Structure formats: C-alpha cells, structure tokens
Amino acid sequence: MHLRLRGLLIFMCSxxxxxxxxxxxATPRTAEPGPAEVSADSISGRSDVExxxxxxxxxxxxxxxxxxxxxxxxHLEDEVEATGNxxxxxxxxxxxxxxxxxxxxxxxxxxxxxxxxxxxxxxxxPGVSVPRxxxxxxxxxxxxxxxxxxxxRLKKSTFTTCTPxxxxxxxSDEMSLDYNRQTGVxxxxxxxxxxxxxxxxxxxxxxxxxxxxxxxxxPSYATSTTSGLEFSLPWYWNIAPNMDATIAPRILARRGLxxxxxxxxxxxxxxxxxxxxxxxxxxxxxxDRSAYAIVHSQALAPGLTADxxxxxxSDDSYFADLSSRVAMVSQxxxxxxxxxxxxxxxxxATLMVQRYQTLQDPDAPVAVPYFRLPQFxxxxxxxxxxxxxxxxxxxxxxxxxxxxxxxxxxxxxxPQVSLPMQxxxxxxxxxxxxxYTRYNxxxxxxxxxxxxxxxxxxxxxxxxxxxxxxxxWFGRTLTQTAEPRFYYLYVPLREQSDIPVFDSGPIDFNFAxxxxxxxxxxxxxxxxxxxxxxxxxxxxIDPETGNELMRGAVGQRYYFKDQEVTxxxxxxxxxxxxxxxxxxxxxxxxxxxxxxxxxYSQFHSRTERASVGVRWQPEFGKVLNAAYRYTRDQVDQxxxxxxxxxxxxxxxxxxxxxxxxxxxLVEGVLGMEYDAGCWMARIVLHRLTTxxxxxxxxxxxxxELNGLARIGTSPLDLLKRQISGYxxxxxxxxxxxxxxx
Numbered sequence: 001m002h003l004r005l006r007g008l009l010i011f012m013c014s015x016x017x018x019x020x021x022x023x024x025x026a027t028p029r030t031a032e033p034g035p036a037e038v039s040a041d042s043i044s045g046r047s048d049v050e051x052x053x054x055x056x057x058x059x060x061x062x063x064x065x066x067x068x069x070x071x072x073x074x075h076l077e078d079e080v081e082a083t084g085n086x087x088x089x090x091x092x093x094x095x096x097x098x099x100x101x102x103x104x105x106x107x108x109x110x111x112x113x114x115x116x117x118x119x120x121x122x123x124x125x126p127g128v129s130v131p132r133x134x135x136x137x138x139x140x141x142x143x144x145x146x147x148x149x150x151x152x153r154l155k156k157s158t159f160t161t162c163t164p165x166x167x168x169x170x171x172s173d174e175m176s177l178d179y180n181r182q183t184g185v186x187x188x189x190x191x192x193x194x195x196x197x198x199x200x201x202x203x204x205x206x207x208x209x210x211x212x213x214x215x216x217x218x219p220s221y222a223t224s225t226t227s228g229l230e231f232s233l234p235w236y237w238n239i240a241p242n243m244d245a246t247i248a249p250r251i252l253a254r255r256g257l258x259x260x261x262x263x264x265x266x267x268x269x270x271x272x273x274x275x276x277x278x279x280x281x282x283x284x285x286x287x288d289r290s291a292y293a294i295v296h297s298q299a300l301a302p303g304l305t306a307d308x309x310x311x312x313x314s315d316d317s318y319f320a321d322l323s324s325r326v327a328m329v330s331q332x333x334x335x336x337x338x339x340x341x342x343x344x345x346x347x348x349a350t351l352m353v354q355r356y357q358t359l360q361d362p363d364a365p366v367a368v369p370y371f372r373l374p375q376f377x378x379x380x381x382x383x384x385x386x387x388x389x390x391x392x393x394x395x396x397x398x399x400x401x402x403x404x405x406x407x408x409x410x411x412x413x414x415p416q417v418s419l420p421m422q423x424x425x426x427x428x429x430x431x432x433x434x435x436y437t438r439y440n441x442x443x444x445x446x447x448x449x450x451x452x453x454x455x456x457x458x459x460x461x462x463x464x465x466x467x468x469x470x471x472x473w474f475g476r477t478l479t480q481t482a483e484p485r486f487y488y489l490y491v492p493l494r495e496q497s498d499i500p501v502f503d504s505g506p507i508d509f510n511f512a513x514x515x516x517x518x519x520x521x522x523x524x525x526x527x528x529x530x531x532x533x534x535x536x537x538x539x540x541i542d543p544e545t546g547n548e549l550m551r552g553a554v555g556q557r558y559y560f561k562d563q564e565v566t567x568x569x570x571x572x573x574x575x576x577x578x579x580x581x582x583x584x585x586x587x588x589x590x591x592x593x594x595x596x597x598x599x600y601s602q603f604h605s606r607t608e609r610a611s612v613g614v615r616w617q618p619e620f621g622k623v624l625n626a627a628y629r630y631t632r633d634q635v636d637q638x639x640x641x642x643x644x645x646x647x648x649x650x651x652x653x654x655x656x657x658x659x660x661x662x663x664x665l666v667e668g669v670l671g672m673e674y675d676a677g678c679w680m681a682r683i684v685l686h687r688l689t690t691x692x693x694x695x696x697x698x699x700x701x702x703x704e705l706n707g708l709a710r711i712g713t714s715p716l717d718l719l720k721r722q723i724s725g726y727x728x729x730x731x732x733x734x735x736x737x738x739x740x741x
Contacts, residue, residue, distance in 0.1 A: 036061040092119030114144040150179035161707035162678035220713040224698040228253035272296035316359045332366040347380035371401040392416040406500040408441035428463040483537040491529040530560040550586025623725035636661040680704040684715035
C-alpha cells in the first residue's frame with residue numbers, strides 16, 4: 001500500500017507583472033490581490049519564480065479557483081498554465097477545457113476547446129422588487145480568449161441562455177461577450193431552434209441581461225383582411241438611459257410601405273411619448289395617409305405643471321382601416337389639448353386650450369364639438385372656517401369656437417358654504433350656494449340678445465346613518481353594515497331656453513348621478529329641482545383587516561314637481577320618481593369576484609339596463625370571465641374570456657364578444673401559448689368588427705427566446721386588453737421602466 005501526501009504552498013502577492021500585447025488590453029484592478037494557494041499530490045519548482053503542481057492540482061486566489069491534472073504557476077507574470085481536465089470557477093462562472101493559460105489578476109489568457117457557463121446577478125431596477133433568476137449564458141467553442149475582467153472572445157462557438165435542454169442556441173464564427181457593458185456581439189450568426197436554423201445575420205448584437213440596446217429588433221409579421229400580409233423590421237435606438245426611439249418600416253401587401261416611429265422619454269421633471277405613422281400612396285384608398293400622437297407632461301416649478309396631448313389623422317377612415325383596436329376604431333374625436341396648472345394648497349388654477357379633429361363615419365355622422373380657445377378654471381376649498389363651516393368656490397371662463405354654430409364667451413362663478421356635522425352613528429351636511437353665469441355671444445338667432453346672465457341659488461341637505469352587526473359567513477365572523485342615505489336638493493326654476501348649448505348634456509343615470517346637484521353635465525343648463533334621493537348601502541367588512549369584501553346598494557330619486565328646464569329636443573319628465581337602481585360588487589367566494597348592476601322602470605314594468613360580470617381566478621395564469629351587458633334598444637352583448645392551462649406547458653386564451661341585438665361578433669380572440677421555460681411560443685387569431693360594419697382579421701405569431709429576442713408579432717398587448725386578469729406566464733424580458741414592448 002502506497003500513501004502520498006498532498007503539498008500546499010501559499011504565496012503573498014504584491015501585484016501582477018504582465019508584459020506584451022495582453023497587458024495593454026487589461027483593465028487594472030484597484031484592490032490588492034489576496035494570497036495565492038497551490039495544492040497538489042506533488043509540488044516542485046523554484047521559490048518565487050515557478051511552482052509546478054502535479055496530480056489533483058488546484059490554484060486558488062480570492063474568487064478564482066482552477067483545478068487540473070497539471071498546473072504551473074509563474075510568480076512574476078502572475079500566470080497559471082493548466083493542462084488536463086481543466087476546471088475554472090470564478091464567482092458563479094464555470095469554464096472547462098483541456099488547456100488553459102491565464103494571467104490571474106488581469107484575467108487575460110486562452111482556454112482551448114472550452115465549455116462554459118457564465119452567471120451574472122439579474123439587473124436590479126429601483127422600485128421593482130420582483131425576484132428573478134440569475135442571467136445565465138452557456139455554450140462551447142474552439143477557443144476562448146480572456147480579454148479582461150468580464151470580457152470573453154470565442155471562436156467557432158455556440159451561446160444560449162436556455163438550460164439545461166438547450167432548445168435554442170446561437171452559432172457564430174466569432175463572438176464577444178462583454179459583461180461589463182452587458183452586450184454580446186457575434187459575426188456570421190445563425191439562430192438554431194429545435195435543431196433547425198431559423199434566422200441568419202452576418203453581424204448580430206444582443207443584450208446579456210435584457211437591458212435596452214440600439215440595433216435591429218426581431219422582424220414581425222402578421223396578416224389581416226384589410227391590409228393583407230404585413231412585415232416589419234424595427235430599428236431600436238437606445239438614446240439614453242431615460243430615452244429611446246423605435247423606427248419600424250411596415251410592409252402592407254395590399255397597401256404599400258408604411259413608416260412607424262415612436263419616441264419615449266422619462267425624467268424627474270418631465271416625461272412623454274410621440275408616435276408618427278406615414279403611408280404614402282395607399283394602393284387601396286389611393287391617398288397618402290398618416291397619423292400622430294404626442295403626449296407630454298412637465299413640472300415647470302413648485303406647484304406649476306403643464307401637459308400636452310395632440311392627436312391627428314389624415315382622413316376619417318384611417319383607424320378603421322389600419323388599426324386593430326376597438327378603442328382606436330371607434331373613436332370619433334381626436335383630442336388636441338394643452339394645459340398649464342398651478343396648485344397652491346387650498347386653491348388651484350388651470351389654463352387650457354382644447355380643440356378636436358372629428359372623424360366622420362359616412363354611416364353615422366358625428367357632431368363636431370365646441371373648441372375652448374382658451375378655458376380658465378379656478379377652484380378653492382377652505383374646510384377650516386370658524387364654527388366648522390366649509391367654503392368651496394368654482395370659477396370658469398371659456399371662449400367657445402365652432403365652424404358653424406353660435407359662438408361666444410361664458411364666465412361663471414359658483415361659491416358654496418356647507419356645515420358638515422358627523423358622529424360615529426350619523427352625519428348631516430347642509431349646503432347653500434349661488435351659481436352665476438354670464439354669456440357674450442355671436443351668431444345668435446334674430447331677436448335673441450347677445451348678452452345673457454343667469455343666477456341660480458342651490459341648496460341641499462345630505463344625511464346618512466350607519467348600523468353594524470356581526471354575521472357568520474362560511475365560518476368567518478364578519479361585520480355587516482346598513483347605511484341609509486337621504487339627499488334633498490332644491491334648485492328654483494330659471495328661464496334658460498335662450499342660452500346656447502356649448503358643453504351641456506344629460507349625465508348617465510347611475511348611483512353617482514342621483515346624488516349630484518345637476519342632472520346635466522357642463523354649465524349651460526342648471527336643472528330645476530325639488531327632489532329627494534333615498535338609498536340603502538350594505539357592506540360586508542373583515543373586522544381584522546378593515547377590507548371591504550362585498551357591497552350592495554339600492555336607490556331611487558323622488559320628485560315633488562315636474563321638470564321644466566330641458567335641453568333642445570329633450571322631453572320634460574312628468575314622472576314623480578326615477579327608475580330603481582341596484583348594484584352589487586364583491587368577492588362572493590375565495591377566488592370568485594362578482595359585479596352586477598340593474599336599472600328597473602316601475603312606470604313601464606321593464607328592465608332598462610342590466611349588467612353582470614363574474615371572474616374566477618383560482619391562481620396566476622388561470623382566469624375565466626363571463627359578462628352580460630344590456631341597454632334597452634341599444635346594447636345586448638355576451639362577453640366571455642379566459643386564460644387556462646390545458647396541459648404540457650400549453651395555455652389556451654380567448655375572448656368571445658357577441659352582439660345579440662346585431663347578431664354579429666363584435667370582437668373575438670382565439671389562441672394558444674406554450675411555455676417551455678427558456679422559450680415561449682404564441683399563436684393568436686384576432687377578429688374585429690369596425691364601426692362601419694366591416695370585419696378585420698389578424699393573425700399573431702410569436703416565438704420568444706428568453707434573454708435573446710422576440711421573433712414575430714407580439715400579441716401580449718392585445719391579450720392584456722381583451723382578457724381581464726390575463727397573466728404573462730413567462731418572465732418578462734422588457735425593461736420595466738418603459739414597460740412591455
């Protein structure tokens with residue numbers, strides 16, 4: 001039996017001495033290196049010159065550990081040469097190969113035929129605490145050159161962030177991985193997915209930790225019935241950490257080449273976004289087409305802010321033809337507005353300029369709204385007056401413009417005084433005010449004066465009580481309340497038929513409206529009133545947390561006189577009570593949310609409006625929604641949507657929004673998602689009926705290689721809009737400062 005003792009030597013190093021071309025590229029360290037430790041079955045050499053370790057040889061210093069069959073450490077050059085079964089560990093990195101030469105402190109050298117795994121901590125975003133796995137890159141190469149701390153150059157190599165299955169990887173003639181700049185660069189590159197090359201590029205640059213960087217993004221493609229096959233190759237410009245831009249030429253097979261661009265910026269005192277689209281000589285419409293959207297907000301000084309919202313389109317059918325969103329297709333007025341706002345604690349002032357571009361639907365013409373050029377608003381509130389009094393003031397000046405209608409200026413002043421009185425069991429708030437309005441008008445009808453004024457006193461009493469009791473709900477002790485509320489309003493009649501209608505209209509009848517002072521929005525009509533609103537609200541509260549679990553309400557308004565003030569074309573009310581309103585919202589079971597509303601006409605003995613929606617979401621990535629919406633003679637729709645795993649990493653997604661009244665699909669989504677851990681595939685079909693009753697169908701195909709790129713057209717924004725509660729089932733790769741791409 002033979003026994004050999006391992007040798008162990010420790011060297012104290014004052015610093016490396018490097019020579020030649022390798023030393024010129026090194027990034028010097030500021031910290032002094034720690035002691036070097038060499039161990040092996042057998043150790044020989046010359047003191048302070050060269051140490052030769054044979055048999056299970058190991059070298060250690062600080063965060064670097066190298067093992068091999070044979071190892072030579074040259075003291076003056078601070079160089080390790082290792083041969084046979086070489087393994088190098090540095091922080092979380094692991095590199096293996098048959099032969100290594102490395103200047104340890106400067107991290108300069110060569111590793112032959114390496115296999116490597118490089119780990120880096122995930123990027124930390126301020127204010128975002130979502131945990132992430134470390135960023136991992138792995139692969140093989142014919143040769144790996146160490147070019148300084150965190151910099152590697154590989155010859156004839158592969159690279160992937162997909163482990164351990166390696167379903168996708170990059171093959172490159174030469175690749176540079178710079179973990180200081182978090183950037184990879186590869187020449188003569190192809191992307192291999194499931195052993196099949198799917199993408200080739202002569203020069204390819206990519207991020208190593210999902211940070212934004214300039215360069216071409218993955219091409220996207222789609223198809224739609226209105227534009228045919230679509231292809232886009234976006235170019236991304238990372239202008240600064242707080243600013244970026246995307247320029248995306250988009251080929252529409254039926255229409256031509258469209259240019260899309262977007263600029264985004266974010267700072268402590270300002271932020272904004274600008275988009276521009278241009279389609280020269282649309283082959284279907286026969287015209288040049290364009291659209292733009294600019295949003296900007298800025299803090300100018302303490303208390304002083306400004307914002308800008310500008311939107312426009314070249315023609316009335318632009319969004320109906322070229323957009324795939326209901327919100328865009330159905331919009332009729334494009335806002336163009338600028339505001340300057342000042343807040344001084346107890347008072348606030350706003351100066352605004354506002355106008356619109358109206359998009360006319362030939363099947364349903366839209367009324368052109370008035371422009372405010374300009375509007376000045378003043379609000380003030382003092383809740384700390386003697387005797388518990390509270391003072392509110394609203395002031396406004398508007399200069400209304402319109403291409404064809406009556407125009408003019410309107411000034412109003414509305415001071416109010418209230419006396420809130422409250423205990424734990426009840427509250428009562430009497431309030432009085434005077435609403436004064438003056439008009440200077442042009443284009444008035446013959447015989448109607450150009451100057452008009454109106455003064456309307458308004459008084460109200462708002463009161464309520466709160467009762468509580470303990471209830472047992474499936475074994476839980478909860479608190480249920482009964483909260484009756486009574487609101488009396490008196491507004492005397494003032495003749496207003498000569499006053500034009502600049503911005504007034506009936507307010508939607510709901511629980512907020514029945515407790516308001518005016519049945520009209522805007523200031524051109526102040527409705528006469530002698531009425532009482534009664535409502536009962538009941539809430540279920542968790543006494544331990546104070547969270548409201550469920551809320552139900554029922555209410556009705558009672559009139560003591562007939563309506564006399566009306567809008568043009570409006571029929572005056574003669575009933576002495578409104579429809580009954582009822583609503584419920586809350587979590588009826590642990591994972592089930594229910595929302596319902598009902599408006600019932602006692603006079604006609606029929607339902608005027610109803611809605612009910614239920615969501616079951618047992619866990620992330622599992623959600624089912626069902627809703628029904630009904631408005632007499634207007635809306636009758638069924639809406640079903642959801643996201644659900646179907647097994648084997650597959651998830652089904654979909655939405656079905658059907659109009660029973662029109663007997664047609666309003667909007668539909670059907671798709672599948674597959675999560676393989678390090679890559680994601682999505683295929684989604686989207687069908688949309690526009691306001692002109694035409695149908696557009698689009699197909700989204702996307703392959704997402706985690707940590708590298710998204711290839712195809714992303715349906716994520718579509719799925720988030722269409723499916724309430726939708727969850728992105730793989731780790732997002734977009735920068736959270738600007739949001740998902």
